[in-house]
Amino acid sequence: MELSVIRERLDQLRRMMAAHGWDAVILTGTDPHRSEYSAPRYHAVEWASGYTGEGDLVVTADHAGLWTDSRYFIQANAQLEGTGVQLHKTRVPDEVPVPQWLARHFAGGSETVVAVDGRCISATEVTTLRTAFGAEDALTVVSIPDLLQPLWTDRPAVPQTPVITLGAELAGWSRTQKLSWLRRWLSEGGFDGILLSALDEIAWLLNVRGEDIAYNPLVISYLLVTPTDCLWFVRKGPLPPEDHETEDSFYELTADGVSIQDYDEIGLVLSGMLDGEFIHRLFVDASTLNYDLYQLLKESAPRCEIEAGRTPVGLRKAVKNEIEIAQMREAHLEDGLAMVQFLFWLEQSLAAGESIDEYEAACYLHDCRSRIPGFRGESFETISAYGPSAALPHYVTPETGSRVLFPQGLYLCDSGGQYIFGTTDITRTVPLGPCTQLEKEDYTLVLKGHIDLAKAVFPRGTAGCQLDALARAPLWASLRNFGHGTGHGVGFFLGVHEGPQDIRQNFNRQPLLAGMITSDEPGIYREGRHGVRHENLLLTVDAGTNEFGAWSRFEPLTLCPFDTSALLVGLLDESEIAWLNAYHKRVYEKLSPRLSGPAARWLRDKTAPVTR
């Protein structure tokens, strides 16, 4: 974007602020559901600053600042240069978060007025802001729906993509089963309503999927479930006449007792139901409820008791049922074939002296996946990173001018697919030719860490943070480490990142239950040199009971060889070698029946057992 455009937009915003008497405006990139990715309509930070990463923008009469964490420092510095917007670093020592910064900036003055779009900021954030200002009369927060609307004239609408439904043959549980289960939960808890606002929870509960958000097959909506009613706030306008998919879906949903409502009516209908005393005790999702809805509920407080917490849907969704598991296995078989096709092509092409850059490699991989029936797009933006690019764990591969691959050193590819029958996420680091000793060591130690976690057996009820050290200890032993989590939950044809479980240093008490799917992706990153990451998805399964208690273990879902050409086998112990050989044997047995000719031979070679 041109610098002059940004400066003009900031000027316009400041004129609007002056006209309304606002001392500051907080813009976020968040949608009303706190989705991990948001639709372009909610890219307010980008509109006002040109910056496309995560972060919050704060504008006052004399300052404009962007708050973001280390993943985005380089990007923010580049994109904000010349805009006058200053970078404020978060998650660093001595960080001054937005609330504290604002409180200090306006300290000593009269009442400060801060404007926000109450749909795009969480209730918690506003509370934190109030706390920072201390005295109640020191701060007024005004919530303006679609705050930028008067200036952002070409602002995209709320997306309205075709809605599809999943039958029980795909989802395992039908939506009527799920609704009955949720209503039992309401009844047991003494609630007469639950408001779901997390889009993946709604999609799971109703067995619906859409394309409203990049990489996440979700439908922007709210869902209100009571003992007798199920109201889905979803329509954003009349259905396009050609959208028969959605028409059929709505028909099916209505038949199952789901009432289709307009997305924008949520406030009106909800306050009517609270006012009319249809709902006396309502459960809401504390982690995704936006400030506007929170305010609406608070105003109903005398008439209705509101309980905010973690909904039961998140945990239930994370524990996959047998049908979901069977299909996830199938999705990983198909995805593994695509990966093999890609890795085989990469090796052949480089050997033939062809010139391929990071972006072209990502495109080829996309083509491989897109030929799979049921493919619905990628599960996140492919990280296709060669050499020093891979030293950035969240590297964004540029469309033009990306690094060209040479037959030496390490190439890292972190990618995944959304299929109607599952979601995948895989990272392979590929030696493209000769590697340095350090590259080989890093490659091997990260694989050692990956294997040590993957082969773990552990008491039922163990949380991910209690296992995290297993993936890190082999790296720690040589004074190496990585700054991201080891594993995140993965949905079933839903978000590639989901809770409540994870495998990290942070203390998260959620046990890894049988049926949960979590990634295992340790890494080592060396700035300006290279990066290594090895990632499979692991399914937690029961491992029996004995005199010492009940046990769990992992089953790797991902089916794709780890390249052994850069492996320093001597750094692996026997049990690690045994795991690797057994894994490769399984990969070969599962994939080879679907391959022939050179690709089959390639896979046989790549999965050949290693010995010390």
Place this chain on the structure above:
Amino acid sequence: MELSVIRERLDQLRRMMAAHGWDAVILTGTDPHRSEYSAPRYHAVEWASGYTGEGDLVVTADHAGLWTDSRYFIQANAQLEGTGVQLHKTRVPDEVPVPQWLARHFAGGSETVVAVDGRCISATEVTTLRTAFGAEDALTVVSIPDLLQPLWTDRPAVPQTPVITLGAELAGWSRTQKLSWLRRWLSEGGFDGILLSALDEIAWLLNVRGEDIAYNPLVISYLLVTPTDCLWFVRKGPLPPEDHETEDSFYELTADGVSIQDYDEIGLVLSGMLDGEFIHRLFVDASTLNYDLYQLLKESAPRCEIEAGRTPVGLRKAVKNEIEIAQMREAHLEDGLAMVQFLFWLEQSLAAGESIDEYEAACYLHDCRSRIPGFRGESFETISAYGPSAALPHYVTPETGSRVLFPQGLYLCDSGGQYIFGTTDITRTVPLGPCTQLEKEDYTLVLKGHIDLAKAVFPRGTAGCQLDALARAPLWASLRNFGHGTGHGVGFFLGVHEGPQDIRQNFNRQPLLAGMITSDEPGIYREGRHGVRHENLLLTVDAGTNEFGAWSRFEPLTLCPFDTSALLVGLLDESEIAWLNAYHKRVYEKLSPRLSGPAARWLRDKTAPVTR
């Protein structure tokens, strides 16, 4: 104790309850400082029930119940048989804790009156009790100082043992340095007083030690420190004329500005200082404050602000200074020599066909330690356990009729010494002759777990619970586990169990800081068969800084060989074997200069390197 005596005591207690109109009495075994071990004066539960373990006794007109956890079920069942006292299990599913039991027992009646000795129950416990009863007027708690006094005519006095002082050459920091440090802390926090009630914190701060409590070299006392005064509430009566040690210590303390006060005057003096407005903001130790003192402070609340929390002394004490560390190394050298002498004797005696039982073995070990200059007793009761005895992690070796050792299977000895220059805690499991395959496997896997934790390198700031899995993973891999923590903090000539750090599954955020000493003691226990535990004390030390951050590692303080005769070396990997051989080399180098003849040859054999 005779059953008739117990029944008579319970009858007397019930007559006293009836006379006073008390519906229930709660007796605890706790002293006014919540010490891990209490002096006989506080063994109220034992007096009234004959039961000598940990637990609370609740007596009503129609019921007497003892509440304790699984460590004591067997002991409680045996000791309570025929007394009419019923065992209530705690830390089990469906447990009904004392407060809930009382609330249910008296539900529906008029106001319930519960009598306690307010010095021997914590403020938290009384709060929990009030919460269980719900309505404020449903419960009256009456606190009677020395509640059992009228019945327990031969009740021991508060112990008054000789008080000794440690110079800075032993303690590292002089008491004036420590007092200055604590007063800086007061000043920085805006406090004008801190009341210490944990006996090990007081002993550390004043550099004093005593023998008021078994196994813990502590002095029963309170300490009040203000910016200008330091009041030690410790005198329980006139000093015996021959106690020159205490006289000298008191003189030295007085010279350093410590005012010696009567132990029983704490309430009077404290309320005077709060009343007289000498103290406006007082810090107290939330974890050891008893109910009576809490009540006294609460009554002063309008005049004085009370902040309850973790005192700074606990953490400061846990991080040993250079002089304490140097002496702990020395203590472990001496202790290691005693252990070698003991293990050598044990092997020789059994080989010579001598009959030794568990208790005799413990006595011999005591003799070995008692010859060390500066020995002040054991740091806890020695667990000397052969065969099935060792399957109980907290086995109490009986004085008479203990199991006789035979030249086969596993003997476990967990013991430690208090020396004026340090505290030790060591467990060795010794194969006395041929072992079964299962014994060998358990022996080896526990050692593997011990080594994997001991050899860990980890980012500075890592907490024990983030490392715990390292000691367990080798056991988990064969579906084995143990039900206790892996490691506890150890004091410097103080309690053998101290916080704030530990290494357990429980989430404790306290990092393992350089200078902390923690045990490493995984185990496997098989009821009716055998038990294995291997324990060294580990000192956390800095391991440098590099591009990945700052690092820590462990240095084993304990110096004593692990018997390799039962080792299945094939189960250890190369790095584990390397650790074991390096450890044994160090043990030999440190101890052998102090040994000669057969013992030196024995140690050389026992520390010989192993190979696969």
